Amino acid sequence: MASxxxxxxxxxxxxxxxxxxxxxxxxxxxxxxxRDLAARHATSRGTVREAVKxxxxxxxxxxxxxxxxxxxxxxxxxxxxxxxxALEPVPNPALVDQILEVLGILMRFAAEVAVADGTAEKxxxxxxxxxxxxxxxxxxDTGESIAGxxxxxxxxxxxxxxxxxxxxxxxxxxxxxxxxCDPGSIDPVELRRIALDLDAAxxxxxxxxxxxxxxxxxxxxxxxxxxRQDKAGIRRRIAS
Amino acid sequence: MASxxxxxxxxxxxxxxxxxxxxxxxxxxxxxxxRDLAARHATSRGTVREAVKxxxxxxxxxxxxxxxxxxxxxxxxxxxxxxxxALEPVPNPALVDQILEVLGILMRFAAEVAVADGTAEKxxxxxxxxxxxxxxxxxxDTGESIAGxxxxxxxxxxxxxxxxxxxxxxxxxxxxxxxxCDPGSIDPVELRRIALDLDAAxxxxxxxxxxxxxxxxxxxxxxxxxxRQDKAGIRRRIAS
DNA sequence: TATGATATTTGGTCTGACCAATTTGGTAGG
DNA sequence: CCTACCAAATTGGTCAGACCAAATATCATA
Numbered sequence: 001m002a003s004x005x006x007x008x009x010x011x012x013x014x015x016x017x018x019x020x021x022x023x024x025x026x027x028x029x030x031x032x033x034x035r036d037l038a039a040r041h042a043t044s045r046g047t048v049r050e051a052v053k054x055x056x057x058x059x060x061x062x063x064x065x066x067x068x069x070x071x072x073x074x075x076x077x078x079x080x081x082x083x084x085x086a087l088e089p090v091p092n093p094a095l096v097d098q099i100l101e102v103l104g105i106l107m108r109f110a111a112e113v114a115v116a117d118g119t120a121e122k123x124x125x126x127x128x129x130x131x132x133x134x135x136x137x138x139x140x141d142t143g144e145s146i147a148g149x150x151x152x153x154x155x156x157x158x159x160x161x162x163x164x165x166x167x168x169x170x171x172x173x174x175x176x177x178x179x180x181c182d183p184g185s186i187d188p189v190e191l192r193r194i195a196l197d198l199d200a201a202x203x204x205x206x207x208x209x210x211x212x213x214x215x216x217x218x219x220x221x222x223x224x225x226x227x228r229q230d231k232a233g234i235r236r237r238i239a240s
Numbered sequence: 241m242a243s244x245x246x247x248x249x250x251x252x253x254x255x256x257x258x259x260x261x262x263x264x265x266x267x268x269x270x271x272x273x274x275r276d277l278a279a280r281h282a283t284s285r286g287t288v289r290e291a292v293k294x295x296x297x298x299x300x301x302x303x304x305x306x307x308x309x310x311x312x313x314x315x316x317x318x319x320x321x322x323x324x325x326a327l328e329p330v331p332n333p334a335l336v337d338q339i340l341e342v343l344g345i346l347m348r349f350a351a352e353v354a355v356a357d358g359t360a361e362k363x364x365x366x367x368x369x370x371x372x373x374x375x376x377x378x379x380x381d382t383g384e385s386i387a388g389x390x391x392x393x394x395x396x397x398x399x400x401x402x403x404x405x406x407x408x409x410x411x412x413x414x415x416x417x418x419x420x421c422d423p424g425s426i427d428p429v430e431l432r433r434i435a436l437d438l439d440a441a442x443x444x445x446x447x448x449x450x451x452x453x454x455x456x457x458x459x460x461x462x463x464x465x466x467x468r469q470d471k472a473g474i475r476r477r478i479a480s
Numbered sequence: 481t482a483t484g485a486t487a488t489t490t491g492g493t494c495t496g497a498c499c500a501a502t503t504t505g506g507t508a509g510g
Numbered sequence: 511c512c513t514a515c516c517a518a519a520t521t522g523g524t525c526a527g528a529c530c531a532a533a534t535a536t537c538a539t540a
Contacts, residue, residue: 007522007523007524008523008524009523009524033489033490033491034490034491035489035490035491043524043525044524044525044526045525045526045527046286046523046524046525046526047523047524047525049290049491049492050289050290050293050523052491053290053293053294054293054297057294057297059407063491064490064491064532064533065489065490065491065492065531065532065533065534066489066490066491066532066533066534067489067490067491067533067534068490068491073400074395074400074403074404074407075407076404076407077319077404077407077408078318078404078405078407078408079317080404081401081404095400095401098399098400098401098402099401101399101401102346102349102399102401102402102405105345105346105349106342106345109342109345155314159338159341159342160313160314160335160338161321161335161338161339161341161342162338162342163314164314164316164317164318164320164321165318165342165405165408165409167299167314167315167316167317167318168317168318168405168408169405247491247492247493248492248493249492249493273520273521273522274521274522275520275521275522283493283494284493284494284495285494285495285496286492286493286494286495287492287493287494289522289523290492292522303522304501304502304521304522305500305501305502305503305520305521305522305523306501306502306503306520306521306522307502307503307520307521307522308521308522
């Protein structure tokens, strides 16, 4: 229900976006004019215009009469994360870990909110997703199951702000995180243990316990994504 | 360096956006066609087209040949938060609290990262912003000082993912949160105490202590935003 | 050299048109 | 009566060329 085939203006937008992300235009530097771009891409100005507009909404360009200018990356929208990861054939491991780090914090909170405030119905759905995770642990469906659990947790809490952020993060990260860490090869035993703990926490309505389970899950995910090497280096960087 | 005057397509986009957020179009329902909208607004199809495109990028509309359809709010981008708050003359207090809740979690993490990994230079800048906060506590500049502190902390950590999320959240929330809680009337004594603790934590490089200080800061902010009534009801909803 | 007027460039919008995909409505067949 | 299928109307995607206002660049003048 999401995307259709790639449109012309989308292609141009993607190309320009990657150019900016690659640093081809320094912040403040002027981009080619719409007319210029139209000529280069052998297309109409209207089409180019839509592409440039898209850049502006990503926070990558500041478009004004007299000239459109590039914008520093650190001031952009979350929506540049996906393209940024896709820039290199193998996603930047440091970035992937940052994503898992923040996602872990937010999902932990989501779990706490869900268990504390969730309706019985929503929590039942969450527990069903936990069952699916337990049965699929070790298989190629593991990634899908984990994603399903996350969605259920985010949905159960009725916390709109949290949902919106998680939407964006998921949309940007999903595919690329999978590229770095094949969830199917996560230790199934560990996964099932976490799933059981989480399920028990939900059943007995223990938000803190549920949050701790999610935290452990992300420890596993991050360690797994980082590969066998330097497991220790990635661990929680602060001893709270 | 941000916005110029309001463009016609932006006006139309804003109107459509608010219509959808107000629930005028149920999810899945078809929006008027571009030609129809152009006629209604006495404008050209190209202009309307840019507006509708904007909606799609907000995640509010799914635009496809045959018809553009509305999308459920909970599946949108974070960028709808601002408009959602602006829908009512007085921002929804529950939403504002949700924002402060999530912002608190993220800023706590940002502080921990900053203190753990920040360069001496960046941390010095952060401490300068703390000084500004202490001197402005109780004045009308308090809000600006707090925002400055947040920006410095987010900047010191060199955590891109966190920065991007905080960008979006700040962009959406800034103005509206201020409407709900006048920062100038926050207890200056409490504020200065937190500032001192935070400063000491930075100086001695104690991430956990810095995080705790930020957490206390947000306790104050949330209690203040919620108004004098039901201080207790708003408090941290989970006992971790 | 500094400054102010002028010419050029650039984005914002309009008009009207064509194509391709979808939706819709009706029709023939079960 | 319902279903499967086909044709017409609708809708989005793109193109072309044009005009205006704001910003920039250029150059003559003080």
